[in-house]
Amino acid sequence: MTDLIHDLRAPVAEPGTGQVRTGTAVSRVDGRAKVTGDARYAAEHFAPDMLYGVVVSSTVAKGRIVTIDATEALALEGVVEVMSHLNRPKVRSFDISYKDMTAPAGSPFRPFYDDQVIYSGQPVALVLAETFEAARRGAALVRIHYHEEAHDTRMTANLDKAYKPRPLKAGYEPPPPEKGDAEKAWQAAPVRIESEFHHGVEHHNPLELFASTVIRDEDGHLTIYDKTQSSQNSRWYVSHVFGLSKNKVTVRNPYVGGAFGSGLRPQYQLTLAVMASLKMKRSVRVTLTRQQMFSFGHRPETVQYVKLAAEQDGTLRSIMHDAIAETSQIEDYVEVVVNWSGLLYACDNIKLGYKLVSVDQYTPIDMRAPGAAHGMHALEVAMDELAYKLKMDPLALRLKNYAERAPIEDKPFSSKELRACYSQGAEKFGWDQRPLEPRSMREGSELIGWGMATGVWDAMQMFARASAVMHVDGRLVVSSAATDIGTGTYTVMATIAAEAMGLPLERVTFQLGDSTLPVAPIEGGSSHVATVGSAVAGVCDKLRKTLLRYAQSAADSPFRDKRLKDVEFVDGALRLKKDPRTWISLASIVGATGRDQLEEKYLMLPNMLKQRKYRRLVHSAVFVEARVDEELGIVRITRVVSAIAAGRIMNTKTASSQIVGGVVWGISQALHEESHTDHRFGRFMNHNLSEYHVAVNADIHDIDVIFVEEDDRIVSRLGAKGVGEIGLVSVSAAVSNAIFHATGKRIRSTPITPDKVLMGGP
Template identity: 60%
Template sequence: MTTSSKPIGQPISRVEGRLKVTGQAKYAGEFNKPGLLYGMVVSSTIAKGRIKSIDTSAALAVPGVLHVFTHENRPSTAWFDRNYKDDDAPAGSPFRPLDGADIIYSGQPIALVVAETFELARHAASLVRVEYKTQEHETDLRARQHKGHEPAPGKGGYQPPPKPRGQADKALSKASVQVDAEYSSPVEHHNPMEPHASTVIYEDDGTLTLYDKTQGVMNSQQYVAKIFKLGENEVRVRSPFVGGAFGSGLRPQYQLFLAVMAARELKRSVRVTLTRQQMFTFGHRPQTIQRVALGAREDGTLESVVHEAFAETSRFEDYCEVVVNWSGQLYACDNVRLEYKVVPLDQYTPVDMRAPGAVLGLYALESAMDELAHELGMCPVALRLKNYAEKDPNTGRPFSSKELKACYSQGAERFGWSKRNATPRSMRDGKHLVGWGMATGSWDAMQQPASARAVLSIDGTLTVSSATSDIGTGTYTAMTQIAADTLGVPLEAVTFKLGDSSLPMSPLEGGSWTVSSVGSAVKQACEKLREQVFKWARKLEKSPLAETELNEVTFAGGRVFFTEDPSRGVSITQAMRHAGVLHLEEVVTSLPNPVQKTYTMSTHSAVFVEVKVDEELGVMKVTRVVSAIAGGRIINPKTARSQIIGGVVWGISMALHEETAVDPNLGRFMNHNLAEYHVPVHADVHDIEVIFVDEEDTIVNPLGAKGLGEIGIVGVAAAVANAIFHATGKRVRDLPITLDKLL
């Protein structure tokens, strides 16, 4: 790429890629300090009850073991006031490790063994003996479904379902064609490659430098400062690289609390790393039971939409997701009733997992739409176009942009949808039944307040920074491109810094809002630099730009020049030398434009899937996927495509593989490892094609870019399920779709 080409829109390889593939990128559990201690968590083996006794003598007798923390001896330095909640906390009382003898879920941390090596700590942890008094637990959502309640407000992103419009139940009963079915999805766990770890470096002056597995260094910093009564200048949190998170790092997890507690008590640096099994002891995608009922005329016009959902939460917090609201927004219908309830169980609070709520609610809705299309004898795409919503039916607001029709048409054309024989079991490939299915996806396009600092040096280098994260989404690269594009300097001249609480404020990296939020701040900070450089460039002696205005010049290739005559220009370094400055710095906070409140801002997708099913064995494989995405301006097609492919793979996994099995007798997740928790491998993933539909949006943010992290997974599970029905004629409504259910 030449230095004069515009970086935004170019398929740039990851700027941090070399560090990762050569092992130079360091993660939370890899930072060291001489004398570092290691903590190992002891987890409860019951789901509910009390600790009668806990014997740590055998563990303490192991040479090299320094301390074993329990509820009986935890230091009073930890503040257990439950009024403070982190930025992603739902309503309720947040869990605090070692708070007391009560056991409220299986796998709860009940002790921390601290030793000179990780191996010693893990061995000593196995020697801790605990005697419990058990109580009857409840971990079965279906058994307690009747005890569901409307969730309390509290979680920042939760939007209660809109009030009913029309008379949905009456319209349903009178509809010519009806579909009324129950759909269910299991508990899922995030399982990022990097386990959760916190390395707390205890400084000589008592301040702490924390390396944490997190999606928000500022959230972790504020959490530690508040819980342990520290000033924010006494706690610095760093997270330069994250090996996957998918929502599991939005809230501070218990290893951070325990590591800080141990470091402050022992006045030593401490690392606490969770085992793969312990990665199943905090948060998960909640199990759901959903009813979707659709009523339509013979021509396919929707007359009624009813969507009811039950999801599990913990006893101590009301975790809630936007599950049913999409059913009132996606299609035009005058009679809609949406209900969402949570059911408290003796499990840890669920946490956000990629596309929380939408991936569950649209699985049910888009499966029901496919069932309705079959009952009507209508093409599934045609049914969706028949009920296409030009405005948001929930609010009446216009969409800031919506190219969903283009997603349908371009996706269908690329897939070859017109060749589909609508009759189930009608398409074959040798001994395999072939099925084609499709579904719609939607996700909110959001912008949060964010800050960025841009420092331009006289040597032409640009350093931009924000306290955001890069959980593998390509944040380093996208921000580098935005900065280089805005100021017109070569990519290699730009360095972007992130993952440090000492940097300018940034929201959590989640919700697909990072490019929208932090990217807008980076753009505006660099625009401020442009304004100052242009002023200096005009003041140069005999400046070729003396009579020009800012809107008449272009910044590119490290120069500022008259757009209509590129020969009339000066270099950025020239302008800075003339001004006699070595560095130019701007710090900007970007805020959402209030006009956004008058629009609904969304990303959209249309997913087309081919499956092949062995007619005798029932073995299923997804052989082809086309995902057409309307995501606004695409900053980097290469990393964007990777985001969508990752989401599609996860959608296939949701449809066919993933399920965390709960033993209701033990109240415990049983397949808590990567051997028995099934996820797709290379042999399960075949052709995936991604189409980015052209979409211009001047309202969503100054960049016109919508997030892509979530939209890739939404709708995929439904498209797979619909394809399996088309192949076999059998409708499986309980995820994942496994051999036993199909046979």
């Protein structure tokens, strides 16, 4: 080893040359692959003998399949099979209640289980053909006769049937017990408001269609490219449903073209593609149409009731928040909708309630900021109403009731820089120039309003494994079965590893999206950086110790008696802090071992004993300018300032992109998005991108993102929290409040469409 230690007079590289640091703006390492088309998605993998599957969807919302006539379809050139419940292969667990890793309480939907139809759009047959075109045409030729039964998809007409859910869904917290006597305090307070809110169904609509490509090897091994937010969840699902050893199934999702929660659960095209591959003993791809993307999961329709009471000086005396949401007839899908009202403002009397109504629809599914997107909207619009009844500035009311500890459970916060969000956001926006009275600002034909709202979301950490391999050529490969749904996971994890090992980013590769890699949680809930990032930091720490140990192995090594604190990893080398001219390249350390590589593995487990002592949250303050043409009812959102407290920011570029995307979606939620059901048929009618309205470029103007300084070592060893969800939370409330400030009209349902603006409600 002695000859590998560089001469003391060797030239010294400047510290940090060619290296990256967390907390800076780093461009996506996967960006080139995506813009050049090198990145391949679930429906872009091929096999020579591949069959193409197209799903036939039910046209009734409830009933039974009487006959399936596939004669015309099978007569079509290229069509080889029409599969249904009548001829599917046997599966292991369809006779028991099967649950995937994110399943709520109940009995999950089982495609092709029997002749029963439980919702409109349910898959009832699969046409398999040598070409996609033949399969698509064949699907149109399958004739199905149903015995139709009465259905009911009207959630608001069945509020009297609401019930408390079975809270078995992972990550769900039922509303806590009442604090104080909220009703009594509300009745006794001098200033009170009472409001009802309605939020329609929303659908995720990621650009990449859901698809599963099953490539079958000669030995029967299945390599599946799936549109999913967890390769390991899909692999677990396939293994359990079909009774296959995990060694017989590999699931990959290296690139995901958006998901927003729609890929948390394995969707039915995965089940059907595997069924078809096992039946036909060939490779199979099943891709859903845009219309079929509306046939599984959505943000549920929700009705909320909020009652607030305060003293004349704005001190909150009572918070009551109840929500009723839809679910399916087979599962109790639950969200944390009302709990946020017990976490944000100091109050001695808080009462929260949450119930469900079952309808003949598919089970809802998590959608970006599930629960908080609706729950925080209601609370923050109600706070705005209370501020006006008090004749008090809305920001001043929030500061008056600022909570230093989590109100309903009396826990300290792991960190909370919400005051900084308020002050920095307000200063950037110019909030101090805002007149209190509505209809005070006008420019031309447009009324101008300024609104604000507070956002909150959980700062979660789960468990994960990671491996790190230092190769003899100086390359570092770090691996974990994480997912990148466009959030920047590739880039952030590579940056964490590069900084830890003192390597330029181009010498680091982060591997994800493969079920054979070290275990990682589902990519959801804004937890990946705090979880997988901490695992990456942990495994790099182990690798640093290993490299130092090997560098110490020679008797005359200048590193022999040195500890990790005495050395630094810079520019691909290990060197002494006090004598930077004494260094050795990491590649040389590996080479001296006689091996091609050195590998370490690490299991990251949250310190739950410590974490449970705190309430761990991310916060935001959103300020919005709305311009309203009162004659046409058209609303334009011309300025948004979003101030975020989310711990240490690992990559300011990708994090800012996440917040901007969340703000865009919040504007879309407030003004555009809703799936409309024709209850005569129990069917979503605007199930396409031409009629399901989303915000487009012309709807978006100036968006400023501020990250306030925060460092939370309780949530993660990195000090990081998460930014995926918080960018969306309460944007719609701030938009609604700005519209009220502009027009004096309080609209309590979303989306706030021109007709509601013209009518002044509801």
